[in-house]
Amino acid sequence: MSGGTVNLRERQRLLTRRTVQQHALRLFGEQGFDETTVNEVARAAGVSPMTVYRHFPTKEDLVLGxxxxxxxxxxxxxxxxxxxxxxxxxxxxxxxxxxxxxxxxxxxxxxxxxxxxxxxxxxxxxxxxxxxxxxxxxxxxxxxxxxxxxxxxxxxxxxxxxxxxxxxxxxxxxxxxxxxxxxxxxxxxxxxxxxxxxxxxxx
Structure with missing residues (x-):
């Protein structure tokens, strides 16, 4: 596997992570932390709930991770x-x-x-x-x-x-x-x- 492929994959991973966290923070700010579900975050970010959990194992990690x-x-x-x-x-x-x-x-x-x-x-x-x-x-x-x-x-x-x-x-x-x-x-x-x-x- 080439270094370029690894770097591209890592950039995509970081972009997905940042996108999920941005949507989570927006929703938490609008609706409240306790009132917002991980499923809502996933829908807003255009990913599956499993993807959210892969990057952020707990709901708190969406803020602090x-x-x-x-x-x-x-x-x-x-x-x-x-x-x-x-x-x-x-x-x-x-x-x-x-x-x-x-x-x-x-x-x-x-x-x-x-x-x-x-x-x-x-x-x-x-x-x-x-x-x-x-x-x-x-x-x-x-x-x-x-x-x-x-x-x-x-x-x-x-x-x-x-x-x-x-x-x-x-x-x-x-x-x-x-x-x-x-x-x-x-x-x-x-x-x-x-x-x-x-x-x-x-x-």
């Missing part, structure tokens, strides 16, 4: 090993957010618009607010696994877990403020400010 964790973890692992952990993780998060803001989106809404729609739903839906912590834990775990030493070093793993947790908590505070202010502030600047508060002990 994304594919950023492996990319973030890989980028953190590729940064210089001698960097302080907070800088290594924090700088990667800022880079990811900057790219997200600058991606205009060739198909439908941009990633930044999708993120804002997702966060609005999270703020308005108690079940999603609770599930969001699971999503943050999964990101933390991906970072820990990417930086895990061989042979295992429990002290290093503990420090990575603490640093990742601190950076992700700062990122969570930044994106929530951004959503509460309707996406008007510069998200990269908010994230940089939040990370500085954590790393410099300004709180």
């Amino acid at each position: 994304d594919e950023y964790d492996p990319l973030i973890a890989q980028r953190i692992a590729e940064r210089p090993a001698g960097e302080p952990l907070m800088r290594r993780i924090g700088a990667t998060l800022v880079e990811q957010i900057s790219e997200l803001q600058n991606d205009g989106g060739n198909e439908g809404e941009s990633p930044a618009e999708l993120l804002l729609a997702r966060l609005r739903l999270v703020l308005a839906t108690p079940a999603l607010r609770a599930r969001r912590w699971d999503s943050q834990y999964a990101t933390q775990q991906a970072i820990v696994e990417a930086l895990r030493a061989d042979p295992p070093d429990p002290e290093l793993e503990f420090r990575v877990r603490v640093a990742a947790g601190a950076c992700l908590s700062a990122a969570s505070a930044a994106v929530l403020r951004w959503a509460e202010e309707d996406g008007r502030p510069d998200l990269s600047r908010l994230l940089t400010q939040a990370l500085a508060i954590v790393s410099e002990g300004q709180c």
Whole structure:
């Protein structure tokens, strides 16, 4: 199988995933999360319910599911090993957010618009607010696994877990403020400010 075929298939998969999520977020915003069914999302996106479940195993995943964790973890692992952990993780998060803001989106809404729609739903839906912590834990775990030493070093793993947790908590505070202010502030600047508060002990 040629590389071009693989890339075309992956692009189609990502396009289908984004299309389904866009329709889901629109319907959730119009009708409410609890009131909207997966079958309605599938009809709106022009796919089968099985296709929806293949990309998003649960209804909550339609809001919270994304594919950023492996990319973030890989980028953190590729940064210089001698960097302080907070800088290594924090700088990667800022880079990811900057790219997200600058991606205009060739198909439908941009990633930044999708993120804002997702966060609005999270703020308005108690079940999603609770599930969001699971999503943050999964990101933390991906970072820990990417930086895990061989042979295992429990002290290093503990420090990575603490640093990742601190950076992700700062990122969570930044994106929530951004959503509460309707996406008007510069998200990269908010994230940089939040990370500085954590790393410099300004709180």
